[in-house]
Amino acid sequence: MSIAWYLAVSAIVFALGAVGVMTRRNPLVVLLCLELMLNGGNLALIAFSRMWGNGDGQILAIVVMTVAACEVCIGLGMIVAIYRRNLPIDVDELRELQG
Amino acid sequence: MSAVLFFVAAIGVIAGAVGVVVLRNPFFSVLALVTHLVSLAVLFLLLRSEFVAAVQVVVYAGAVMVLYVFVVAYVGGESDSIGERLRGNGAHPPAIGSGLRLGGAVLGGALLVELLIALLGTGLEATSGDGAGYVPGPKAFGTPAYIGNLLLTRFLLVFELASFLLLIAAVGGVVLARRRGGIGEEDEHEKFVPLDMRRPLGTGTMAEGVGSRRS
Numbered sequence: 001m002s003i004a005w006y007l008a009v010s011a012i013v014f015a016l017g018a019v020g021v022m023t024r025r026n027p028l029v030v031l032l033c034l035e036l037m038l039n040g041g042n043l044a045l046i047a048f049s050r051m052w053g054n055g056d057g058q059i060l061a062i063v064v065m066t067v068a069a070c071e072v073c074i075g076l077g078m079i080v081a082i083y084r085r086n087l088p089i090d091v092d093e094l095r096e097l098q099g
Numbered sequence: 100m101s102a103v104l105f106f107v108a109a110i111g112v113i114a115g116a117v118g119v120v121v122l123r124n125p126f127f128s129v130l131a132l133v134t135h136l137v138s139l140a141v142l143f144l145l146l147r148s149e150f151v152a153a154v155q156v157v158v159y160a161g162a163v164m165v166l167y168v169f170v171v172a173y174v175g176g177e178s179d180s181i182g183e184r185l186r187g188n189g190a191h192p193p194a195i196g197s198g199l200r201l202g203g204a205v206l207g208g209a210l211l212v213e214l215l216i217a218l219l220g221t222g223l224e225a226t227s228g229d230g231a232g233y234v235p236g237p238k239a240f241g242t243p244a245y246i247g248n249l250l251l252t253r254f255l256l257v258f259e260l261a262s263f264l265l266l267i268a269a270v271g272g273v274v275l276a277r278r279r280g281g282i283g284e285e286d287e288h289e290k291f292v293p294l295d296m297r298r299p300l301g302t303g304t305m306a307e308g309v310g311s312r313r314s
Contacts, residue, residue, distance in 0.1 A: 001105045002227050004219055006146065009109045011214035013116050013135075019207030020120035023200045028125045028171060032132050036116050039139055042151075043112075044218070050146040053231025053240060055249050058148050059257065062246070065154065066261045070268035072163050076170045077275030083174045084278075 006047035014040030025090050027082075031075045038068045105145055111138030129167045136160040147233055148241040 013036055020033030042061045049057025082089060115135025119128045136159050143152035231240075238244045250258050 001102055001145070001229070003230055004227055005105065005109070006142065007218040008215060009112060009142070011211060011218055012113055014214060015207050015211035016113070016116040016120055018210050019204055022203035022206060024120070026125055028167070028174065029119070029128050032119050032125075032128050032167070035132060036119055036135070039135070043139060043142060046143055046146050046148050046151060049148065050230040051228075053233070055240065055245055058151050058241060058246060059249055059254050061148075061151055062154060062250075063257055063261055065158065066265060069158065069163055070264055072166060073268045073272040074275065076166060077272040079170060079174060080276040089174060 003047050003051045007044055010040045010043035010047065012040075013037075013043065025092050027075070027079055027089060027091050027094075030091060031072060031079075034071070035068060038064055101145060104141065108138045108141035108145070111135070112142060125171050126168070129164060129171055132167075133160050133164050136164070146230075146241075147239075150241060150243045150246045153243075 017033045017036030017038075017040060020036065021030055024030055024033060042064055045057040045061045045064070049055065049061075079089065082094070087094060112135055115131045115133075115138060118131030119135065122128045122131060136155060140152040140155040140160075143149075143155060233240060238248075
């Protein structure tokens with residue numbers, strides 16, 4: 001298969017993740033959709049890495065996975081803290097910072 | 100053979116992604132993401148990056164998703180029910196919510212078109228090929244030996260920074276999800292700061308006895 005097919009799949013996954021981030025209201029699902037966007041980026045990185053026969057893209061993909069794991073850790077911690085304070089788990093309701 | 104495998108895995112990847120976005124129950128969203136990740140690992144294998152595929156399955160589909168499942172089970176699987184209940188009470192007219200949803204979908208479609216133009220319309224000749232040459236072997240492109248060699252020589256700084264980032268994230272997660280406190284009110288008692296070590300004068304400390312602390 002040519003590299004262009006993989007790039008098309010990565011673009012579709014990224015756009016789907018973006019739609020999810022914009023439309024869903026549950027912060028858990030928003031985090032899942034962020035993972036989708038990161039995975040789309042990872043697939044493009046690895047496809048380009050294969051295209052050039054160079055390992056740098058794979059290293060960058062592993063770093064992206066690390067950052068995604070950190071983001072999940074912090075995000076889920078915040079969701080648990082929100083739940084403990086009995087606030088609504090809904091990104092549309094949590095708008096105290098919105099000026 | 101590889102074409103068939105590619106299409107099966109790509110359908111799995113896209114179906115998983117659609118499932119994450121459209122399923123109402125967050126638990127099913129997590130399961131759809133697991134499907135997505137495993138199919139994505141197959142795509143990584145087709146792109147000759149075995150180590151990244153293994154990391155994807157073990158770390159992502161194994162560890163991170165377990166974290167998600169636990170949090171979904173703890174917080175409760177209510178998806179959009181809170182927002183809908185408020186909307187039923189008239190806090191949010193339903194027209195605005197569905198309009199925003201439609202707008203999000205339109206924006207996502209525009210993003211997809213733009214990305215496809217950017218990625219496929221570049222005219223790069225290499226994207227229509229199968230990629231660079233590949234010679235199988237114990238230290239070939241994408242094997243653990245290859246990745247480890249790169250990580251410990253050329254990308255050593257990145258490697259160390261990633262480990263620091265993981266440490267900071269672990270500490271932050273523990274602090275945020277503590278039983279008391281979190282982002283809420285702080286503990287009133289037992290707060291030790293270094294300034295508390297300074298005692299008022301004349302309380303008979305050893306420092307005053309030896310005269311190292313002037314009045």
